[in-house]
Amino acid sequence: MISYTGLDQQKQNMIDWTEILHKIGVDVPLGAEQFNIECPFHTDDKPSLAINTEKGVWICFAGCGQGSLKSFIRKRMGWSARKIIDFLVENSEGYDPAKMFEIDTPAPLGLPALEEKVFPYKQYVVPKWIFDRGFDKFTLNRWGCGITPSNGLVIPAHDKDAKLVGWIIRREFGIPKYVYAKGFKKSHILFGQPLVDTSNAVCITEGALDAMWLNQLGYQAVALLGMQMSKVQEDLIVGLPSKEIILCLDNDNAGKKGRDYILTRLRGRVNISYLKLPNQYKDVQEVKKYDILKETINNRRSW
Template sequence: MTWVNFQTVRENLDVSEVLSHYGFDVKPNGQDQVKICCPFHDDHKPSCGLNLTKGVFNCFSCQAKGNILDFVARMEGFDPDQPRELRKAAVLACEVFKIDGGSKETPAGDQPKAKPRDKQAGKRPKRTEQASKDGAGSAPRSKAEAPCQSANLEVDADVVNPALTFELKLEPEHPFLSGRKITKELVQEFGLGFAKRGSMAGRVCFPIHNEDGDLIAYAGRLASEDQKEDKPRYLLPKGFEKSCVVYNLNRVIAKREQLIETGEDVDDAVVIVEGYWSVLRLHAVSVPVVASFGASLSPQQVSLLVQAGFRKAILIFDGDEGGRKGSEQALPVLATRLFAKTVSLEDGVKPDEMSDKIVAELPRYVR
């Protein structure tokens, strides 16, 4: 298994960087001390103190305390009192903050133990297997009946976009989703939800899976139409290589394989759009649709489509300057491997807003 040295991780975690990552805008008070509203209980005025030098925290209200690694663990929904969960938090911290946690391969059972602490002080409820499934809504692997077991997978530093060792706890019911008329069935199928804590706090999140169905990242969209100057509307995690992933390809593959197993004659065309909302709209009406994470398409993404068995592709980027330029760039890339054509949308129109007439002419899973 992936092995990390807890002490090494703690020593390499910068408290200021950790606080900034979780959205706390604080300044030292001159004594290497800062105070924040405690994220582990309903705190209306700062009651949680952190020492920037020693890397420890202590809430004087709910009594939550520990070192900076414990803080990261609690913020991500892990129980730092459980060695297995603390190790997951340490692996995550190494990935997010780009630090060397002394990783190496070691026999099971040699992982350093977590130190015992007061188990009642400000501890979050332990995440059960069922809670993780309900919260993140993992999409299936290539076989429709085989769920993604990403929580049991370890990070491999040599793999681009490795499978995550955690799942975010998301709230599936949120006004931003219902306001876009996203059905509860789609929310559940795609694992959508609102994140209250962590790096995606304040955003509606889209779990991202690779073509095999492994959970590899979360994308976040601000849960408001008001653009904040200091925050991008859409956010992907640091280090995520979007040019090596095709969003929703795992579901398309699973559906095609399911149909083939039942003897259906499946269509060998796929629709390519820019973003998540367009995928949701077309997936809901049985269009085999994937997204390229923006108005561009890489050779690696095209290769994934070819390997999935597609021979034809219909490119529908947004009806704006970026979408038109992206189509001009992507079409030659597609044409090297697939029969490709484009659908041009009117100015300001996106695929999730295009006419029902255009949608009716798109391919479906079954010919």
């Protein structure tokens, strides 16, 4: 079966994204691989749009979106995926159009190639109940959250290259509380990885909201989207640009089992530590006071 699975890193580097962006009317600096410019999707008086032409990704820190530069073209021009491919082929000198398609081609470094999705919900409008949990508008916009027709919170999920590969729905009521997009391979990503910068420490949580909460309070964080760490996630964690990994899993038996497994798997591969939450908190999202959270993180236990 022949299908378009997206450009791998090698193919990304064969496209002159600077020229491509100029051709769709976006003024970007010449010769730079990573830069910030004014975002064309909102009235802007500061460079809130970050673009990396080497990786072929973008993110607007004001909340307009993020993803691959193909998704940027789609958002700016309103083109179909087929038209975007044709445009890239036409404007990539010496590039073989047949190479835009792959037959079950593995992703680089043995990681699984994930299909890029189109977000089907209204974005940057969220249900009011989520504010009762302490989240602010900036955080919800930064993570690209949206709303379902049934008043659920929708959280986009991106792979390491900021490609949209699924989403998470958090229901206000109902069981299960969390519903994942059909076909979403959540064990193949670290939720929040595209937002991680080089840092002294990155926190690892179970749930998406836990990672978002830590991020709101000033900590770099990603989520496993479960208490189990897959082999793919293990390799992604090892590759994070951080001096230390801090495990912040749930304060229950399942979370402790997951913590012990991860500590065993990552021992010797990374500098790793873990939190011991006070008994009254089941996860880091329940720690609403910054001073308590800071003290808990400062008192983390090394492995």
